[in-house]
Amino acid sequence: MSGVRRLGSRLPLRVRLVAGFSVVMLVLLTAAGAFVYWRVEYALDRGLDTELASAAGVIAPLVSADGTVAPRDAADATGVGWQVLAHDGTVLDWGGPASATPLVSESRLDQVGESGVRTFDVGSLLPAADTPYRVRVEALPDTGAGTVDYLLVGVRRDHRDEALRELLLQLTIAGLGALVIASVVGDQLARLALRPVERYRSRAAEIATGAAHLRLDVPEARDDEVTRLGHTLNEMLASLEEALDRERQFVNDASHELRTPLTLLKSRIQLTRRRIRSVEEHEAALDELAVDVARLAELAEQLLDLSRETEPRDAVGDLAGAAEGVVRRWGEAHPDRPGDVTVEVPGGATLVPVDPHALERIVTNLLANALTHGRPPVRVRVRREGDRAIVEVVDDGPGMPPDLLAQATRRFSRAPEARSRPGAGLGLSIVEHLVTAAGGELRLCYRAHHVATGARTDLPCRHDDRMTVTVLLPATEQPVS
Secondary structure, three states, rough: OHHHHHHHOOOOOOHEEEEHHHHHHHHHHHHHHHHHHHHHHHHHHHHHHHHHHHHHHHHHHHHOOOEEEEEEHHHHHOOOEEEEEEOOOEEEEEEEEOOOOOOOOOOOOOOOOOOOEEEEEEEEOOOOOOOOOOEEEOOOOOOOOOOOOEEEEEEHHHHHHHHHHHHHHHHHHHHHHHHHHHHHHHHHHHHHHHHHHHHHHHHHHHHHHOOOOOOOOOOOOOOOOHHHHHHHHHHHHHHHHHHHHHHHHHHHHHHHHHHHHHHHHHHHHHHHHOOOOHHHHHHHHHHHHHHHHHHHHHHHHHHHHHHOOOOOOOEEEEEHHHHHHOOOOOOOHOOOOOOOOEEEEEOOEEEEEOHHHHHHHHHHHHHHHHHHHHHOOEEEEEEEEEEEEEEEEOOOOOOOOHHHOOOOOOOOOOOHOOOOOOOOOOOHHHHHHHHHOOEEEEEEEOOOEEEEEEOOOOOOOOOOOOEEEEEHHHOOOOOOO
16 A cells, blocks of 8 residues: 555656546446446336236136146236245246246245345346346245145346346447547646646746846736735845845855954954064064954854844843843943943843843843944933833934934944944944844934834834934733842
8 A cells, every 4th residue: 555655646746636537436436337237227127016906916816735737828928937845946837928936945945034025136237147027925824734835927028138238338339439438637726726836947947047137927817726826926036036135145154254353353364473572572563453353253243143043032131120130230340431321221120022131132232232322311211002012222423314323223234434444343243133033123213304113003103312222022020030
């Protein structure tokens, strides 16, 4: 059975469809033919049985106690063969077309049973018997002599059997013809149904060889399973092309950003090795190399953050605690800049479905972005409004023009004047990645312009002269684990 399944799985889909359709048609035609044959056979047998019952009703009263029939002319006038048998199968009298040889065996006599009447077919239909009979066996009433038991009346089945054989032949020919026609029609229907799929396959093969701009030819006037599949595949191809374009742009931008520190490292090493230097000069060169290596390490870490899978949605973190911790650590690292960064948090925890490490990364990037591209003082404010937790970072810098505001969350996106500052333009991209994965929203507002990404909310945007970056996250009551 497993071998047959493996062989069937190797056959083309069209062949398997036609084969399955043909098998179903064969079963249906066989069942229909069997039903027609049974009904015709029943009708013919019923006519013979009526004739036999009528003849038995005439002959039975003519049977005497010793098993003879008188007058015989009345019995022969029925037109059927008849025999009178003893209980052991011995023929006591006979007439009509019947001979002295019993028409049925003794074992069949035993099958008459309590009903007293039983009908048998003598001689096969296929192959055709020489003397086919339909025989009615009727138990006679006991007369006390103990010699007469059964009356047999039989009629030849030649016409009946010939009609059934002709019907069987016609049904076989008609069934085979219908099966062949159905198979041919099924094959053509399968070809027509699978032709669009083959076109899709051919076009997909072209796309796979590099023609990414191509799309499947889907008829607009049709709406069936195949056309819906074509539309879905076209949408998938468009999404894949868009994703590939984004990844290609990301690789190009990453290569460009990595080229600068790598070139600086190579140049510093070459300059350092051009002449013999003192220990102090080597230490100074190493300090410069350390700055470039730190920049490379930070860029690599940010790229990993963008490619890393987000944490499970069942993680819970405290947004207020994360903001306080980030601002406190910044103040400890910059004791000479008191008042540059302030934080305002509500009393108690502000829980959101985000991992604590991801929350710290969000607040750290927002604060670094404000300090690098804005101007102190920077204010970090955490609050809760209904089912939303909000962290807002405001600075007094020059803000962003509208065209840059719309691209601020793109990877490596920086204004021309910001390229001399530290950073690689990935901070807001990482924030957007983490916030969107948590079902939140990132907003950038400056004057009358604002940009929002993620799950849009109806929170009003600031319209003053201060640059504001806002993160909205769904709040939760689940306790921190």
